[in-house]
Structure formats: structure tokens, C-alpha cells
Amino acid sequence: MELIEVLRMKGGIGDTSYANNSLLQQKVISMTKPIREQAITDLYCSSLPKKICIADLGCSSGPNTLFVVSELINTVSTICKKLGHDQSPEFQVYLNDLPGNDFNTPFSAHCQDSIQI
Incomplete structure (x- = not known):
């Protein structure tokens, strides 16, 4: 088995996909939220x-990918409101992982409840 196959997460949204088997990662993300909020505030x-x-x-292919990004954006928006700023800064988000990773899944899973225009 090639190294790329060992390191790569299973894409898609099936029973064995990373998107449906990343609860440990989600727990760590939740536990570290105060640290991230303080860092972005500072x-x-x-x-x-x-x-x-x-x-x-190393964003992989699950819902955690955009969850952290949206938390950071929401934190900055909250700070801006508290400081009385009229608008938030511009955000640029760079997602990077192994070349064979499924980048469609994070967007489709995160945007499924959104209005598509």
C-alpha cells in the first residue's frame, strides 16, 4: 500500500467516511474553542x-473543516460589534491537504441548509 493511501482519509459521506467518523476531532475542537477565541481576540x-x-x-474532508473557520469569523464579527466597528475585515481562507482529498464534501455538507443562488 502506498503512503498516500495510508494518510488519506476516506472521502464522501458514507458510513466509513471521515465526515461521519471524526467525533474525536470534533471534541478536541470544542475543548480548544476558548484558546482559539482568546488568540483571535488578542x-x-x-x-x-x-x-x-x-x-x-491538513483540513481533510469532513464538516470540521469549515466549522473552525466559521467560528473564527463569528468571533471577529462579535469583537467588531463590541468595538463599534461598522464592518468586519475581509477574510481569506486557504484549505490545504493531500492532493487526492475530497474537497467537495466539506462545502456540500456545510452548505446543505443554505440557500443556493
């Missing part, structure tokens, strides 16, 4: 950037 308040770039290097 970063934003110390520099008041016009643009924030977020990189997820």
Missing part, C-alpha cells in the same frame, strides 16, 4: 487588520 485587537487570512493545513 490578534485582532492588537492590530485591527483590514484583512484576515486563515489557513487550514
Whole structure:
């Protein structure tokens, strides 16, 4: 078996997919939320950037991919409101993982309840 096959998560949304078998990762994400919130608060308040770039290097193919990104954006939006800023900074999000990864799943799973235009 090639190394790429060992490291790659099972894409899609089936019973054996990473999207449906990443509860441990989700728990760790939840446990570390206060640390992320404090870090982004400190970063934003110390520099008041016009643009924030977020990189997820190893994002895989499950719902956790966009969950953390949306949390960070919501945290900045909340800070902006508290500071009385009219608008939030621009966000650029970079998702990176193995070349064979299924990048369609995070977007379709995250956007299934959204209005498609």
C-alpha cells in the first residue's frame, strides 16, 4: 500500500467516511474553542487588520473543516460589534491537504441548509 493511501482519509459521506467518523476531532475542537477565541481576540485587537487570512493545513474532508473557520469569523464579527466597528475585515481562507482529498464534501455538507443562488 502506498503512503498516500495510508494518510488519506476516506472521502464522501458514507458510513466509513471521515465526515461521519471524526467525533474525536470534533471534541478536541470544542475543548480548544476558548484558546482559539482568546488568540483571535488578542490578534485582532492588537492590530485591527483590514484583512484576515486563515489557513487550514491538513483540513481533510469532513464538516470540521469549515466549522473552525466559521467560528473564527463569528468571533471577529462579535469583537467588531463590541468595538463599534461598522464592518468586519475581509477574510481569506486557504484549505490545504493531500492532493487526492475530497474537497467537495466539506462545502456540500456545510452548505446543505443554505440557500443556493
